[in-house]
Amino acid sequence: MRKKLLHNWGLKLASLALALILWFLVVQFEDPPDTKTFSNITVRLVNTELLDKENKVYEVLDKTDVISVTVKAPKSIIGQIRTSDIVAEADVSKITDINTIAITCAVQNVEGVDSVESNRDVVRLNVEDKRTKNVRVVSKTVGEVAENYMVGATQTDLNQIQISGPASEVDQISYAGVEINVTGYTTNLSANLDVSFYDADDNLLDLDNITKNVDYIHMSVEVLATKEVPVEVNYTGVPAEGYMATGAVVSDPATVRIAGTTYTLSGISRISIPEERLDITGESSNLSDTVDLRDYLPENVSLADSDFNGRVTVTVYIEPIVEKTLEVPVENVSVVNLPEGMTAALPETEEPYILYVSGLAEFIDPLRESEVKGVVDIAAWMEEEELTELETGTYTIPITFELAEEITVEEIVVRVTVDEIV
Numbered sequence: 206m207r208k209k210l211l212h213n214w215g216l217k218l219a220s221l222a223l224a225l226i227l228w229f230l231v232v233q234f235e236d237p238p239d240t241k242t243f244s245n246i247t248v249r250l251v252n253t254e255l256l257d258k259e260n261k262v263y264e265v266l267d268k269t270d271v272i273s274v275t276v277k278a279p280k281s282i283i284g285q286i287r288t289s290d291i292v293a294e295a296d297v298s299k300i301t302d303i304n305t306i307a308i309t310c311a312v313q314n315v316e317g318v319d320s321v322e323s324n325r326d327v328v329r330l331n332v333e334d335k336r337t338k339n340v341r342v343v344s345k346t347v348g349e350v351a352e353n354y355m356v357g358a359t360q361t362d363l364n365q366i367q368i369s370g371p372a373s374e375v376d377q378i379s380y381a382g383v384e385i386n387v388t389g390y391t392t393n394l395s396a397n398l399d400v401s402f403y404d405a406d407d408n409l410l411d412l413d414n415i416t417k418n419v420d421y422i423h424m425s426v427e428v429l430a431t432k433e434v435p436v437e438v439n440y441t442g443v444p445a446e447g448y449m450a451t452g453a454v455v456s457d458p459a460t461v462r463i464a465g466t467t468y469t470l471s472g473i474s475r476i477s478i479p480e481e482r483l484d485i486t487g488e489s490s491n492l493s494d495t496v497d498l499r500d501y502l503p504e505n506v507s508l509a510d511s512d513f514n515g516r517v518t519v520t521v522y523i524e525p526i527v528e529k530t531l532e533v534p535v536e537n538v539s540v541v542n543l544p545e546g547m548t549a550a551l552p553e554t555e556e557p558y559i560l561y562v563s564g565l566a567e568f569i570d571p572l573r574e575s576e577v578k579g580v581v582d583i584a585a586w587m588e589e590e591e592l593t594e595l596e597t598g599t600y601t602i603p604i605t606f607e608l609a610e611e612i613t614v615e616e617i618v619v620r621v622t623v624d625e626i627v
Contacts, residue, residue, distance in 0.1 A: 238319065239280040243291050244273045248308055248328055252297040256332065262371050264414055266329040270295070274310050277319040286315050295328040304330045333371040341365050341380045343403075344424050348388030355464055355509050356387060357427035363419065366400065370415040377412070379405040383422045395425035429464040431509040436461060436498065437477040438519045442486030450485060451522040451565055452611075458517060461498060462509040469505050476501060478519065485521055493520045527569040532557035533577045538604055540621060542584035544595050549583065550622045560606065561615035568611045579604040581621055597624045 248270040256263055274291050276283065292313050295306035305327040312318045344359045366381055383398040400422055402410045436456040444450060461476060478496055485492050499508065499515040508515050534557050540549040560577065562569060586602045587595060599622045606614055 236279045236281050238277065239283040240275055240277045241283050241286065242273055242275045243286075243288050246272050246274050246288070246291050246293050246310075246323075248272060248293040248295050250295050250297055250306070250328070255297050260335045261332055262335045262369075262414065263333075264331045264371065266331055269325060269327070269329045272308065272310075273324040275322050275324075276312055277321075278315075278317055279319075282315060282317045286312055286318075290314050291321075293323065300330070300332075304332050306330065331371075333373055335369060336372040336375040337367065337369040338375060339365045339367050340378055340402075342400075342422060343380050343382045345382060345384040346387045346426060347384050348386045350387050350428055351389055351391045353431050354391050355429055355431050357429040357464065357507075359427070360425050362423040366422070367418040368402075368415055369417075370412070374410075374412045374415055377404055377410055378402045378415070381417075381422075383424050385424055385426060387426060387428065390426075390428050391430075393425065393427050395423065397421045397423050429507075429509075430467040430470050431462055431464045432470045432473070433460050433462050434473060435459060435475050436517055436519075437475045438483065438521070439478060439480035440483035440485055440492075440521045441480040442484040442488075444485050444523050445487050445489040447526050448489050448523050449526050449565065451524055451567075453522040455520045455522075456517050457519075461513070461517075463502065463506050464509040465503075465506040469503070473503060473506065483519065483521055485523060488521075488523050491520055491522050493518060495519075524565050526563050527566045528561070528563045529569050529572060531560040531562060531572060531574045531577055533560050533574055533579060533606070534558075537575075537577060538579040538581065538619070540581045540583060542582050543623075544583070544587075546626050547595060547597075548624050548626055549581070550624075551581070552620055558604065558617055558619075560617060562608065562612050564609075564612040568609050572608075572612075577606060577608070579606040579617075581605075581619060583621075583623075595623060599623070 250270070253263070272293060274293065276286055276291075278286070290312050291310065293308055293310045295308050297306060300306050307327055308323055308325060310321045310323045312321055342361050342363050342365055344361050346356050346359065350356060361383060368375060368378060368381070380403055382401050382403050385394065385396055385398060387394065398421055400417060400419070402412060402415065404410055436459060438454040438456050440450070440454065463470065463473065463476070476498055478501060482496060483492065483494060495516050496519055497515050498517055502508070535551070535554060538551065538558060540551065543549055558579070562572065581602050581604055583595070583602070585605070599620050601618050602621050604617045604619055608614060
């Protein structure tokens, strides 16, 4: 019996195999295999400088650089693995002709891992030529300043910036824009502003792969007070013989809106066109001209309406002189302002006074002989003649007719007999 046991190798081998199986089963029972999936693992691209050397830029397509990784290992080891232990890489030096790069995954700092698999095999890239160019900076304001105020000059600390990125994106950009909200402001303002990009049609572009040489642009905005003022027109000269200026002057537009500081505008009530700008000498009809008000704005004052070019049309009205002869009844003339104790008498006659008047038709045409009144003002005549006392006698004194100042009257004198009251 002992001999059989010592020399039966088949039985020995069967016993050994049974022992191994029993050991494996015990081990598996105590530390069974397990799997765990780690999500949102970012694939690190290595050797990207190779693209830089070729003046290329890249963009990861469809988030193919974010993967899930499944790790298989004994349960005791699985419990030790953290997301930070998962390493996923794609080597740019191994990029394919269709711009894909194989993903390799591993678990670092932990031994005994059976397998590491990702849900995606490759990272897909869009590779383009890199383009760099300078673009102009355009400043904008949004919103409305307070009533009776306006936005004046805007200024940025840079006129242009340099941008870089994929040629397909850089070529879309026409200019860089910054904007600031001025709603309700009555004073100047400034700020550091983010930069946006616009195409040639002023559409805002949403581009993710553009880099610029500045992080922000400083913008300042001038806020000015505004005021509506009339245009005052002056003129010089004398029209042609037989004509005269009516005194009417028209400006179109008649008022303009100006802008400046509140202090500056407080001292301005009108915009005046000087008389030397409009000379009516020798004119026999209305004089019209176009005047640029910007030449006559006070210092630090500007026109407030951007769509107004500052030019106004001014007209000085000129009309023919009208002449008329009036027969003023004698009873319409009286003596006034006699010294105390004196009497005065006009010549006894029934013949009317012949009065020659001239002026504009608007003043001459309405005149009626019966309504024209005249006076012999003794006191005024004495003052003019520098007389302090009046003796009895006969004096030649002019008649003053009560007519509009715009009417020219040919002087009429009358002999006045002055006597003392008895």
